[in-house]
Amino acid sequence: MPRTGLQAQRTEQRREQRQALRERILQVSREIVKREGFASLSMRKLAEAIDYSPAALYLHFRSRDEIARALRTEGHARLREAFLAHSTIVDPAARLNAMARAYVEFGLAEPETYRLMFMMFMEPAAFADAGAEATASGHAAESGAAALSLIADAFVELRAADRLPPRAAPLACAEGLWANLHGIVALKLNGASLPETPVATLVELSLDAWFAPVNGTESRFTCANRPDTSTR
Known part of the structure; x- marks a missing residue:
């Protein structure tokens, strides 16, 4: 596969991975809010629930208000x-x-x-x-x-x-x-x-x-x- 084709494929894979993580963040956030209320949602609790670092979450959402x-x-x-x-x-x-x-x-x-x-x-x-x-x-x-x-x-x-x-x-x-x-x-x-x-x-x-x-x-x-x- 030409280099430009590989680059495009990798770019698309990274985009899909970012989108999948964003959807996972929202899914778990939805579950926490439904179960415990929004006041119980924190970036730290969310990071622990999905087994990611808080820094990774901030790449997708800048705050819990977002x-x-x-x-x-x-x-x-x-x-x-x-x-x-x-x-x-x-x-x-x-x-x-x-x-x-x-x-x-x-x-x-x-x-x-x-x-x-x-x-x-x-x-x-x-x-x-x-x-x-x-x-x-x-x-x-x-x-x-x-x-x-x-x-x-x-x-x-x-x-x-x-x-x-x-x-x-x-x-x-x-x-x-x-x-x-x-x-x-x-x-x-x-x-x-x-x-x-x-x-x-x-x-x-x-x-x-x-x-x-x-x-x-x-x-x-x-x-x-x-x-x-x-x-x-």
Whole structure:
């Protein structure tokens, strides 16, 4: 094999090895966070778990906060996938119900990841173009916005069908519903004495509240009379 070919092969092998180690670091970090919480994650503990020196880890992640940003990006991507699983439900109200349930289920099933995504303050990257750290932060924001847009799209369809209160803006409704769902998850994760109502019921009541009767007229969206949930 020509020397240039050998060099290219070695370069590709080194790239694959670096990528494999990066993925291994994230995998073990994910396991530690899920088992013990982010506060228990340290570069030293991580290095011991994967049998590498801390110096080797710093070649891939400059700090544990950078690891946290990568885990947040993964979490946002998984949440969006959970929403997409219901994107083919024809009726937008039924779609919202399914996505709302998926959101709460995700938060309760992945509590430490959820805390990283929505309940922990993260220092912004020092520089807007600061490599992987800024990229991960940007990807998390993009993934979060993409998930929100799926909720907003359903509200847009409801607006077009005249199934929203007159002054309800679709994006504002999406943000409000998200905040409501976050409140349900946060209360459960923090072990609050309330709510005592089952989570599934809280989700349905939250959705009903957005479509409460206006001027004494009957609500055009109720969980008791939920529209067809068949897919396209």
